[in-house]
Amino acid sequence: MKITVFGTGYVGLVTGTCLADVGHDVICVDVDEAKVEGLKNGVIPIYEPGLESMVLRNYKEGRLNFTTDAELGVNHGVLQFIAVGTPPDEDGSADLQYVLAVAKTIGKYMNDYKVIIDKSTVPVGTADKVKSAVAEILKNRNSALNFDICSNPEFLKEGAALEDFTKPSRIVVGTDSQQVEELMRECYGPYNRNHEKLMFMDVRAAELTKYAANAMLATKISFMNELSQLAERLNVDIEQVRQGIGSDPRIGYQFIYPGCGYGGSCFPKDVQALAMTADQVGYDAQLLKAVEAVNLRQKETLFAKVNKALDGNLKGKKIALWGLSFKPNTDDMRAAPSRVLMESLWDAGASVVAYDPEAMNETHRIYGKRDDLTLVGTREIAVEGADALVICTEWKSFRAVDFEWLKGKLTNPVIIDGRNLYNPEDVNKAGFKYYAVARGD
Numbered sequence: 001m002k003i004t005v006f007g008t009g010y011v012g013l014v015t016g017t018c019l020a021d022v023g024h025d026v027i028c029v030d031v032d033e034a035k036v037e038g039l040k041n042g043v044i045p046i047y048e049p050g051l052e053s054m055v056l057r058n059y060k061e062g063r064l065n066f067t068t069d070a071e072l073g074v075n076h077g078v079l080q081f082i083a084v085g086t087p088p089d090e091d092g093s094a095d096l097q098y099v100l101a102v103a104k105t106i107g108k109y110m111n112d113y114k115v116i117i118d119k120s121t122v123p124v125g126t127a128d129k130v131k132s133a134v135a136e137i138l139k140n141r142n143s144a145l146n147f148d149i150c151s152n153p154e155f156l157k158e159g160a161a162l163e164d165f166t167k168p169s170r171i172v173v174g175t176d177s178q179q180v181e182e183l184m185r186e187c188y189g190p191y192n193r194n195h196e197k198l199m200f201m202d203v204r205a206a207e208l209t210k211y212a213a214n215a216m217l218a219t220k221i222s223f224m225n226e227l228s229q230l231a232e233r234l235n236v237d238i239e240q241v242r243q244g245i246g247s248d249p250r251i252g253y254q255f256i257y258p259g260c261g262y263g264g265s266c267f268p269k270d271v272q273a274l275a276m277t278a279d280q281v282g283y284d285a286q287l288l289k290a291v292e293a294v295n296l297r298q299k300e301t302l303f304a305k306v307n308k309a310l311d312g313n314l315k316g317k318k319i320a321l322w323g324l325s326f327k328p329n330t331d332d333m334r335a336a337p338s339r340v341l342m343e344s345l346w347d348a349g350a351s352v353v354a355y356d357p358e359a360m361n362e363t364h365r366i367y368g369k370r371d372d373l374t375l376v377g378t379r380e381i382a383v384e385g386a387d388a389l390v391i392c393t394e395w396k397s398f399r400a401v402d403f404e405w406l407k408g409k410l411t412n413p414v415i416i417d418g419r420n421l422y423n424p425e426d427v428n429k430a431g432f433k434y435y436a437v438a439r440g441d
């Protein structure tokens, strides 16, 4: 099947590559020439486990191609996936300019029937806007060409994107057309073999499903973070509470880990955008706004704990950071709690020595060269002579630590753990002051 994907970010690149991997003939279009040139030469712009080899293999075998030539892309696929960015506007609502620009491009160059698929996370009603944009261009061309719009939101997680795409919990397709249903069945058939994963629904229901899923997950996290605040003040170990409630299958163990706040490109943006959508239709979505507010407050807790641990004396202090990305297995720094911490530390006159297994280049790209930030190549170097260690991301390689060794490296025996990685007893026994997230300390 011939497929075109606009946008080679996380969603577009993973979608295009996974569809090529099962034998479809895919062209990915991007306006960024350097990115396209890089992809043709095997340079993958993001870190995502397994993606590089899959891109290289499919590119080499000719099923996956990259171009900046939009006309070529439009003429290629009967399916035209739109997977470009929807960054937040100044007011928090999703900015649709890139999505609509692609829609117009498709309208401009199409010469036969197309299915235009919204893969990006877009607010309810976007499919109608895409439809109008394409129809208007066709009208200007005096063209009576047929096309359909369909909503097919993506549910992949960074760091597990290939797994999520190839073994999806569901494939949501919003459409009112029988023909689209058949074409989408053909497209996803290879990933829909043993269990029926395709769910057909109304276009607007599909659009809202995406936001509902992310908002629900973000709500679980903010709920647990709020509870951790309560637990800290009541001297309760939140881990015991987590296990106590997770065992109820109606609650479940997933996504109830308290921490230093959710980050990434999706939850913060989508919760805000959904609250904005609610405002626009005259409903004050208080719960969604609280989910966001609780999260912003939670991101400030790391700094508050460092400040407390060092008696408010941060000027000239050297703080070691383990983990910079918003979660493990990615180099993504968008809305990462580590950024809130670093910026507060710098404001207070402290300096940061940081290590992350993947996000060092990204951190350097964001903050550039500055005297109060040193990026080092191992977790061992980071702690040398530091006044405290802060853990911002739960990378697997931080889980086992020889605390005696660590005590010899740090100037003060202080660990601030935003991810509850260690058993408080072990850390305390080694003579550390351990500030974790509501571990009853």
Ligand code: UGA
Binding pocket: 121, 154, 155, 156, 157, 158, 159, 214, 217, 221, 254, 255, 256, 257, 258, 259, 260, 261, 262, 263, 264, 265, 266, 267, 326, 327
């Ligand atoms: C999220 C959703 O999980 C995906 O289903 C969705 O497709 C994606 O957004 C998207 O809209 O594109 P992602 O942002 O990659 O995926 O990351 P998650 O694994 O969901 O983690 C998000 C944040 O929540 C991280 O900062 C993580 O540390 C935090 N988190 C997660 C917690 O603090 N506690 C938990 O129990 C779970």
